Amino acid sequence: MINDEIRAKEVRLVGAEGEQIGIKPIREALQMAIDLNLDLVNVAPQAKPPVCRIMDYGKFRYEQQKKDKEARKNQKIVDIKEVWFRSNIEEHDYQTKLRNVVKFLKEGDKVKCSVRYRGREIAHAAIGQRILERVKVEVAELCTIERQPKLEGRSMIMILAPKA
Secondary structure, eight states: GGGGGGOOOOOEEEESSSOEEEEEHHHHHHHHHTTTEEEEEETTTSSOOOOOEEEHHHHHHHHHHHHHHHHHHHHHOOOOEEEHHHHHHHHOHHHHHEEEEHHHHTOOOEEEEEEEEOOGGGGHHHHHHHHHHHHHHHHTTTTTEEEEEEEETTEEEEEEOOOO
16 A cells, blocks of 8 residues: 555654654655655555555566566476386387486476376286386486376376476
């Protein structure tokens, strides 16, 4: 809340340079802000009495938006990449997919390793379990296991997260 929107009878006033002015009636605080050609901004409405600061509100909002934009620019969005294995995968195909898993983990993305079963392959789920265990052992130094291999419907899923 700024200027006339503030409804308290008296406020704890902080000056434009950050100095404590003290508890003042709202009219007097508002007049001080007008004399300095600045705004009276309620910075802590829950306090007793509310804390108000004399500042240039437009400049304050602009600085706040710049900080928010910078924070959004610096944050890393973690994607979940998925790598499919088959229960009867050949060694070369396995190595290629393992290289992709390592690449995704190094880029900072989570990896969902899945073994998809077709037809009667589901009867031999232990083969897929061994494949995922092998992946887990080979990338152990790069990641933490977020979810252990678990059979869900016709596929076995394991989720790996990069180490911080």
